Amino acid sequence: QSDQKQVVNCSLLLVFLFSCLLHLHPSLTFSLKNCMIVFPESPNNLTVTCINRDLTAVPDDIPRNVTSIDLSTNQILKITDTDLRCLSKLMYMQVTFNSISHIDDGAFVDLIELRTLSMLKNELTNLTDNIFKGLRKLVTLTLSSNRISYISPVAFQSLVSIQSVELNNNRLHRITNITPILKLPTLHKLSISCNKLTSFRSDDMHLNVSNLRSLELDMNPVRKFSIRKDIFPHLQFLNLGSSGHEMKWDVANKTFLRSVSSLSLSHADKSFQPYSAVLKTTESLKILQLEFMKTLIEKGLIDVACQIPSLRLLSVSFSDIHTINDTLLRSCSQVTELGFSYDILSELSEHSLRSMTQLRLLALNNNALSQVPLALRGLSTLEVLDLRCVFQNLTNLKVLNIQDNSVFSFDSAFKVNLHKLESLNLHNNRLSGLQYGAFRNLSSLCVLDLESEAPYIVHDGAFEGLGNLQTLSFSVRDVYDELFIGMPQLKNLTVLFNWNQKSSGQNDDPTFSNLPNLRRLVLKVYEEPLEINSLHPDTFKYTPKLKDLHIVDSDLSDLTSELFWPIPNLQTLDLSNNNFRSLDFLVRANLAALSWLEISGNELSTINETVFQSLPALTYLDMTGNPLTCECSNAGFNQWVQSNKQTQVVNGHQYTCAFPLSQQGNKFLDFDTHSCWIDGSFLYFLSSTCLVVFTVLASFIYHFLRWHLAYSYYLFLAFLYDKRRKASPHRYDAFVSYNIHDEAWVYKEMLPVLEGEQGWRLCLHHRDFEPGKPIVENITDAIYGSRKTICVISRHYLQSEWCSREIQMASYRLFDEQEDVLILLFMEDIPAHQLSPYYRMRSLVKRRSYLSWPQAAQHTGVFWENIRRALDTADRPADNRHLLTGRPNYI
Template sequence: MGTIQRRLLLLLSLLLHLNPSLSYSLKNCTVDYSEDDSADIVLNCLHGDLAAVPHDIPRDVSSVDLSNNLIGQINRKDLGFFSKLRLLFLNSNKIAHVDDGSFIGLAALSTLGMRANELTSLTGNLFQGLSNLTTLDIEQNKIQFIDASAFHFLTSLQTVMLNRNQLQQVSDIQPILQLPHLQNLGIGNNRFHSFQTKDLLLNMSSSLKVLDVADSELEIFSITTPIFPHLELINISRCGRSASLKWDIPDKTLLKNITQLYFGFTSLPFKEMQKVLQSVDSLMHLTLYYMERWIKNGLLDTVCKIPTLKKLDLSYNTFPKISAKLVNCSQLTELDLSSTFMEEVFPGSIRSMKQLRYLNLQGNKLSKVPDDIRSLSSLEILDLSYNYLIELGCGDFLNTTRLTELNLSNNRIAKLDSCAFENLEDLKVLDLSHNLLSTFRGAFKTGLQKLEFLHLSNNFVSVLEKGDFEALGSVKYLDVVLDNINSVEQEAFDGMNNLETLNVKLPLHFEIDITGLHQLKSLTVYFNTDSRGNHLGFPFDVPTYIYRDMKNLEEFTAVNVFVYAPDPTTFWFNPKLKNLTIQQTDLTEFDPNLFRPIPNLQSLDLSRNKLRSLDFLAQSNLSVLSWLKLSENELTVINETVFQSLPALTYLDLLGNPFTCDCSNVGFIQWVISNNQTQVVNAYRYTCSFPPNKQGSKLLDFDIQSCWMDVNFLCFISSTCLVVLTLLTSFIYHFLRWQLTYGFHLFLAFLYDKRKRKKGAPHCYDAFISYNVHDEAWVYQEMLPVLEGEQGWRLCLHHRDFQPGKPIIENITDAIYNCRKTICVISRHYLQSEWCSREIQMASFRLFDEQKDVLILLFLEDIPAHQLSPYYRMRKLVKRRTYLSWTQAGGHTGVFWQNVRRALETRDAPNETTNLLTGPRGCFRQGCRRLDAEDP
């Protein structure tokens, strides 16, 4: 499209007052899409520095996250009507006030998050309209007052989080406890010092199942009335820190349904703690973190005697060696000993736990796998990550044959015995990432028949040997991103017939072979680089044959793999490819035929590839592409028409390109703002790099109207207007000059006539003589002696009677309107005179305006009608009126002057229809003529 055409289209859009939709070009938010095209729209407005709710939120959005902004209040009109909105998060703002009824248009809302704001009260109509709300999080505000009817509209509410507020007494929560479907209530870290059910004065039981009063300075926790018959969990962690907490539940039947207790860092005296644990008959899950003082005093003796206990969490306690008193907890199925700074598991302490299925030893200081683990034959999940393990031997997992998940990441394992995993026949997930392995030593050749996920990244293995993975025929996911890799032997991945996802870092040489992976769906390839991200070794193009067998490949990621643009035949054998990422490659010479073999491509990431143009998109077969990322390239000017070749595009990311902010990008700016299909992510954050005076400013802030002020375009418009004006002026002068002149004087006469009518002045003369100076002798010698001398008429002549110093046009007008008649003495000189022409034009206007016989035409010469044609008004008068001819009078001048007298004596009646010169009997033979039948 040419520059002029582009600007004309822009001008047309401005003239039509276009109001572009911002549904897809959001200033501070992005729309998150999932792979499912029918999925709900999720709006992400995190960290947008927003001071108010954006006005451009799409109407059909289902989730909006406005957390971590600067919003100070919610007005009634801010949220409007979002009929599909189910999730709304306003966390971590500065909201101090919400208008009543602000949520009335959110009938489908199920979750409302407003934690970490500055609310001080909950008014009666605050939550009006939220009848389907199930989760309300208003934790960490400054709420001191709750209206008795504040929760009246929340008939479906199940979870309420009110922790870390400023409620003064427990009775403030009474309206919440009356909710019919309430299950989870958090009220910890408020200002009341006691929780006593007798203060609630409820006559009905609550449906509450989870009660969280953690982080409170409670002095009394008392349940003495049966208002919580369904209560299952009590979290009383970090309570009573300033004084000892009193636990007052005299009737243990009130806790008959309690299955979980959280007592982390609780100031219950040791004896009280024992009583509490002895009073619960159905306890299944107990958390005791930061309770080492009581544990050292023998609390575990009481704990292990709870017959129903299945899960024990002792994390965040400090003891180098776990107490042997755990021996009596043989009934446990889950044990969490993470982050306890444990250096060794006391021999025999957990050996008796024959039912244990989950053991968490993460974040300790274990230098070897505890011996007791060998006897845990029922163990299914074992987490030994973030320890100091050095090696794995054949007996470490001797009897753990039911193990399905084993996490050994972030240790110091440098040695694997070949028989280390031979007994793990049911293992499905193995994580050995972030260790010090330099070789696998055949550890994967035995056992591991059911392994599906294997993580080996960030080790020091330099060679992937043939046969390393040949026994892993069931593995679906393999991560071998190894920084020190320098060789991949032929057929290194042989035997992995079910591999679907492969993340691998490859060395830069020609002996690369990852063929044979027929079921592979996702391939992520990295090449070794230096600290600056540059290739190590000699650059070359990756041979295309390595992808030939991957006919099921759906996702391919290549980061710093291709030195130059990939060969167009690279993906000839991967027709199912849907997601393609190529980064850190020089794509300045890009062949669009690369995409032709992959018509199903839906997602394309070409970030950091030195792209300078997007013309290749118009030549590619990308009809179903919906997600396109082109960030951090070298794009300066973008032709928006290239996106017409991507009919399914819904997501476009161009962040980090050095845009040029001038008229060359006007079309792209208009497209970003007005298109209603493609979301240009963070478009309002795109900055200008060129020209220098615009550097750092926002691309979409560029004033596109300023493009109309450049010199070239102004010259074009000016010259066009000048040519049109010249042609129009020439046309008017040649064809319409007399009509315009006549119209102008007609207008002046009209104005004068209006003034005269208002004044109603009498006529001063009988006739005004309109003649040319060349005919002045005839007027003075022939006309005046007869009309003034013999017949006695009062005549007005311009040489004699015009007022000196007065404008000529005014003298003419006054003369015509101050005389009863106007006699036009017509000759060829008369017709050529400008002033005579004006006189007859005004006289004719008076004739037709007043409908009176005020005009007498007297021809001194015979002038054919066709010679009157240039004098448009004269010709029309001659055709319609009888006139007098001096030449035809001949020797009968007396008859001629008699006819003139009769014309001057004619009445001025507007309804008179007789011939104004001859009377009822018709014209005299001499001196009278009509041109009714003549037509020039």
């Protein structure tokens, strides 16, 4: 018993601790109050976003197995040493655009797996000694746009894996502030733009060598850039940007910048010499970016740059270049990628690109060109052209981007010389239609974007010849089967169209019957009156590989389960912005693999939770924008949202009630469902528990107490009869209770002596019971109508149900009247332990004298004399009391 008590106490303690854990850490529940888990979700990659939730502190319901969290755009003021406890799996954390001014030392100590920490746009002023303690695996740290003016010399010592640090737009004013960072052996990138550094001198740095690869210094008032020793042997990218007026450039040896291959200059003043000196000390330069450099370009800076033999990419932007003449790029014959973007460029002279015989990419986007420049005609090596055009002779072109223009027709532009084109982007133009064979010669095309704000006519066979096309998006007035001929490898299809009866798949062949490899299908409908609210059951009959299906912005209000039977591998289903009022069609849809379901913006008011129980793989559910009712009809769904541990109901805690009016505007999950019903599962539990307890109890009683109960029952009956018959005279001297197996002995031995010789009047059930009367009444009348009851006991007697009842009633009379009315006569020697099942018999034998026929075999006369004396005790009670109440003995 002591051991059992200890086990019970331990169990109660565990339950208590677990309850406390749940109370203290709501993150153990699946539905988050202030955040949401981002789809796709996998067991090893759990992303949580809490963007723009008006949080003033880090929420306490962050799941402990989170690997990425975004707390951006809130009003968090500080991070305490308990806010991020136990998040040992966190790898990516963003706390940008908050008001954090203080971080406790050791606040990140549990984030042992953190790789990226971004605290852009906060109010930090100091980086203390132990602020980053524990972040041994941190690789990227962003602290831009704070108010940092002081950095402890040991603040970064814990960051033994750090590779990138961003401190842009702070208040650092001395290079000694960042020297401890430069000493970090793993550091590759340092961004300190927009600070208050007035000089960058190697003499001010107590540094032997740095492993830095990238350094951004732009937008600092640097008056002097001086490197007098070889401390940056690995530096590859240098951004000087606008470095102040009359910057002095002092690099003692060209080899000090021997690894610099990318350089960015911007906002330069009118002084040409410092920037010319910069270019002359970067002899390995491959990439040069020039922004807001109009004055120095006019002075010949591009010519100086193109004198560097290794230069391959030249980008000029925001420099107000209106015209490219024949001489501007004359020295740039080795350049392979050229960009003039956002330059208000309106003209290229016919021979301006003549010297660029190796040009593969040309970007002229966001300019003021009124026609395709003639300068493009001779660029036979060009692979990528961005005009955002005559394509003759561009035989190696692979990517063509003409999006966001006003192209309404391209006639035969794509029918010749573009055999290597892989990607064509005509998104958001003004196409009037697509003719037969419009893309027939683009045999290498893999991606085609023809999506537009308005639908257009697509003729049969418009896409024929696109045998390698895998991704297509376009706008069309009508969708029909012949439209998709010629694209057997198509995997991703996006169609914007007008939905009519033909589009529904009511024709003989399903609309998508020619797309057997389709994996992703997006159907969007223009805002026009529709003629159908459902889909033909065979719509997806020939697309068995479909995994992503999006049917949005339509008037769909009902679908059949049969529609989804041909696509059992469907994983993503988006039915947002439709008119669905019920989701019952999903119950038998056989979507065992569906993990992502979006049904936002529909007319769902009452949800049957069994719908989601029929989707075993569902992990993401978005029901935003549905008019949910906060009544008992939704109690099951309400409970399911809060209790299920598999499916994340996105923003479930923000759902509001649309009905009834008294609940309108209240939170859906705040609706009290306890007033609706007692949880059915609890009733089932209670019922089953009661049934089990009843079964166990009944079995126990039957096995151990059945004789007690039976005895009590018959005592009660005897009590009733006793009260009714106490005044009745005795008709018999004795009632003989015996079993049928002992009847021969009664007739041959007992009756001749007791009735024949001694003259007693006996009551025998077969002879004296009243016919037609209930047997229980006959037994009772016989017992109470006789002065005595003689029980002829044998093993058969003990096994007889009626004999048991007779002795039970006689026993009650014995106790009730307190008279010696019971005579026990044993026909066999029966050990006491064999009487134990017959509880009353054993207790009687222990307390009373009884007669034994086997022991009287040689003295039958004495035996019958003792019976006579026992029967005669009623008249002479004092003479016979010893025989009946003395110490038990055999006679």
